Amino acid sequence: MAEEQRTDLSVIGKPLPKIDAAAKVTGQLVYAGDLTLPRLAFAKLLRSPHPHARIRSIDVSRAAVLPGVLATLVGSELPIPFGILPVSQDEHALAIDTARFAGDPVAAVAAVDEETAEAALALVVVDYEVLPALMTVEDALARPDCRINEHGSHGNVHKEVSFDFGDVEAGFREADHLREDTFFFEGNNHLAMEEHAAVAHHGPDGKLTLWSSTQTPHYVHRALAKVLEMPPAHIRIVACSNGGGFGGKTDPFGHEIVVAKLSMKTGRPVKIVLTREEVFYTHRGRHPVRMWVKTGLKKDGRITAMHFRTALDGGAYGSYGVASLYYTGALQTVTYEIPRYKFEGVRVFTNKPPCGPKRGHGTPQPRFALECHIDRFCHDLGIDPAEWRLRNTLAPGTLTANQMQVRTIGLKACLDRVIERSAYREKRESLPDGRGIGLAGSAYLSGAGLPIYWNALPHSGVQIKVDRGGGVTVFCGSTDVGQGSDSVLAYVVAEELGIEPKDIRVVTADTDLTPVDLGSYSSRVTLMTGNAAIHAARKLRGQLLEAAARKLEVPVERLRMAARRVWDEADPSRGLSFAETAVLAEAAFGTLGSVGWYRPPKPAAKWKGSGVGPSPTYSYSAAAVELTADRETGIVRIDKVWIAHDIGRALNPLLVVGQLEGSVYMALGEALMEEQVFRKGLHKIPSMLDYKSPTSLDMPAVESILVETLDPEGPYGAKECGQGPLLPVIPAVANALFDALGVWVDEVPITPEKVLAALEGRYRSPKMPDYTYPETVVVAPLEPAAPAAPPATTALAEAR
Amino acid sequence: MEKRRLTLQVNGEAREVLVPVHHSLLEVLREDLGLTGTKHGCELGECGACTVLVDGKPVLSCLTLPVECEGREITTVEGLARGGELSPLQTTFSELGAAQCGYCTPGMLLTAQALVQQQARPSRDDIREALAGNLCRCTGYLKIFEAVELASARMRGEPEPAPVAPEVVRG
């Protein structure tokens, strides 16, 4: 039986509590902001009041002599740039010559307490020469002479791409029907409940430790080593438990470097805790994206070609922006049959906080556009949108037009289940006026196929140690941001070694102690650390079984391991406890320990830019949303959401449903109310009161359905669930609104005034910026000889 | 800067502190008493993460002055478990996955604690209303509602509502 088909699992698949649940409910889980150390000093950042300004000079002399101030810091003391992507090393811990958005940090102070540090900031004198504030894509494109960020392609264009896969114009000529639509997805913030915090300690041994609320300690490690010009061996990064991440803590941040440098300057540990307003400036949230899509269709609804254009408002720095840009074009093709595909995209710098990855990274925006577009062309052709989706989902193993390799695909099952459970067919076009139902499908990565910086190393490493008392410690660089990745490690190792999750101590996210895992982003952790943990655990399992076999004098094949016991299948009364077995194994093989790792399969595609989009396997989701809209006010109330998700296999259905419900929640916030907006050069609403996050009274009932496709690439067949389920909900809301009121709103958030405008014929669809995309790169199809589903090249496959 | 010596009743213990009067209860709990279970997400009373009970009522510790709390019983998340035994709400939050990242959890628990003490049989709407000042970004609140309902049923000694298991299908 293939691994993923196993049915003899005793821990995997059970609705167990998280291993850190008790720590959470007793308030004992330690977040970075909870840390304190002897002689702890506090840092505060001075931020630019101007959206765009040349820094003529910074005078910290008065701040430096304020009683209680320990050190000051300006950008010229940290001249080496950094950034998450190797192609976007465009940030400085503190701005040196230019402040690029209102809120860009320009100086820092360390003092004996936070209040003193705050008071000292007021004494720092910065001489600014104000530059034009380019707050919109149009403004930025109109002023190529006034460059916000020199790291771009030209003018204020950060990055532009154009690819044609299979000659879309030919496809359009074959079409019976053409449809074009334009959409806009407003930017928004992750709004993790925990404000970013970091503590740095440069110790007397000359080594630096940084505790931080980060999802990516490994990348912070690299950035710190680079900027501080220290050997990585002398730097230790500990990612504390994150109070939510959602992608907002995946960049290395200036404040992390600042506290490290201030600790070096003061010889004391230094702590910083951002305020909520500062979190809005740190941002890296959802890019505002305008999108244009044109699709050619046969009368029966088959797509002949699709042309998709995006324009991203990137903010002032690169961050993940190049990847974000590619993601706005990468995954349209992995859901439904699109034989010819063209993608053009541009990311533009503006004088706003940098955008980056938020749950779904670059894909919720085009998914919103695509799924609304589908309902509209179905409307044109008189086809039921549910039937269209069911008929046009990809077959398993499809290599898409843009050369993304689909493996298992549970999209049809997801659609089928939400259609039936929501009674979509009965309700659509049949509910009373003002009530409507909408549907959408989607896909997401189970981990990025390539690392952020090029290397041939494992993406995830796990180390396991077994002690003589039967205790097991699992070491892994992965970071628990609340999704439960520490628990997944415990479940997997417990399953493999036949013990209970409680017997396992999990040590994660500490660059001194744990093997590298690339971090909690791109929904990679369960799949990659799960596989790495299986790989490591199987080696130990082999030693344990062999030692037990010798003792019991039975062949290894006859032994079973579960519930802390190893026994002879033929005579279950003959067995050993796990602890006894551990002692025997140590006597036989020496100190027990093993390592395992995971590296994703090599992507099929070879075109330049194809590094963004491939994944070991894709997860799929479908949502149906029922809502009621008020024709008089334009107010929309979500009545219920049905969400089905292709999880591959639910390692813990409790945690999976938690991710589904949380995704629905965040999606509804984005669909109806969340927006990061600016006025007069400033963030208009940098607070939790004015930035609208749905409350308990705004959350509808949700029915969750888990679809298990048992993917050969996933641990026990598992895929991701943290991000994908957000995607279909947003377009399903817009589609439901059309069913309710007969009007389209082409953008999110769908606010009451937009609904009212649409009802009154005043709504104006978004316009694409006036911009000429670069010359199109025509990508040749892969050689037909290429295998449809390349074999997995993972360490795990080798171990099997 | 005016400092006061205050005796605060925190989780049943009399704790003496010498603090500037302008330091909020949130700051004093976390920074002077080391009770970092009380979290903060905005410090402006907009998120509910810092909720503690004062005389049994959930309040925002970021908007509370310790000088106004003398002689009143303050309960933080550290005070919910008794003798190492988790409270019914702590148990159900843990069992049902109502704590994802765990950051809003202390505030949620305290608000919920006040509710289940005040109302033996809170309806789903009562729970939604009671928790409407505690923002959560992870769970979508649903597991939290279920955890409050389950704890409440257990506290009444009633049969527990059947666990809500999702439909699982092969795709």
Next chain:
Amino acid sequence: MLRLPAFRYVAAGTATEAARILADQGPEAMAVAGGTDLYPNMKRRQFTPKLLVGLRGIEGASGIEANGGLSLGALTTLSAVASDPGILARWPAVARAASLVASPLHRNVATIGGNLCVDTRCTYYNQTEAWRAAIGYCMKKDGDICLVAPGSDTCWAVSSSDIAPVMVALGAEATLVGPQGERRIPVGSLYGSDGIRYLTKRPEEVLTEIYVPDRTGWRMTYRKLRRRGSIDFPILGVAAAARLGRGNTVEEVRIVLGAVQVAPVSASEAEGFLRGKVLDRDTIDQAAALAYKQARPLDNTDLAYAWRKRMARIEVARALRELAGLPTGDLPPVVA
């Protein structure tokens, strides 16, 4: 972490004592009751008083008495008001407005008097010191222009009390205690015509009691518009109260709009129009159209102000329909 500026604190034992301290200390001192409005503003440095005079300990300043009229100690918490059986039965709009203020966590300490005195709000004003410095300050604090209406010589910060429109509609009176004695004024005259000096009471005067007359025979409601189900300030509030005679003939009516101006606005034209008429769909629509003219929201709270203005008509109509016992037009309960 955002922290309060340093201050000294004194707990007042009586309202007179509080008023004397406030008078003695002048603008350096401020009174605080629940603190849910003042402390956020202090953390953002809208206010940096050197001395806070705590009102919580004032004897007899909290409590609910309903004998004929309703006497509310100004220090009564909004939770207490919202859940009081007598208020729920006889002045339901008061309970309803109280139940809709901010969140349950606020209402456990926020007071009814505090909500009547809640500072006017504006998205250019309710920002941190650094934010306001960046934009160049507005006239309400540290600046000299109105950023929402740059030509204006007065401040347009919005009255954001949920309680005020109801109290004005019910003809409530407020007792103010000063160093030399007390006075009682209609709640409606508590409010000024400028977002800065939004209260007419003298700074040292302490609001101690709100008296709501017996409104037996009146129907009343309060409706609140905001983006979320909780926490948010009103972006429109409508209080309506009426005494209806036979056949729903309007004998007396009050319609008061909140969050559309620097003060609660009595929709006097609409009230005048309705008096003596039968309250039906048609007269309601006409009255709502008149009330709508008096709503002049600006771009300084949540959502588009043109939409908020339009909502004044709809919400007034729905409030009046509630009074008339007609279907309001609100969304039906969730059925999915």
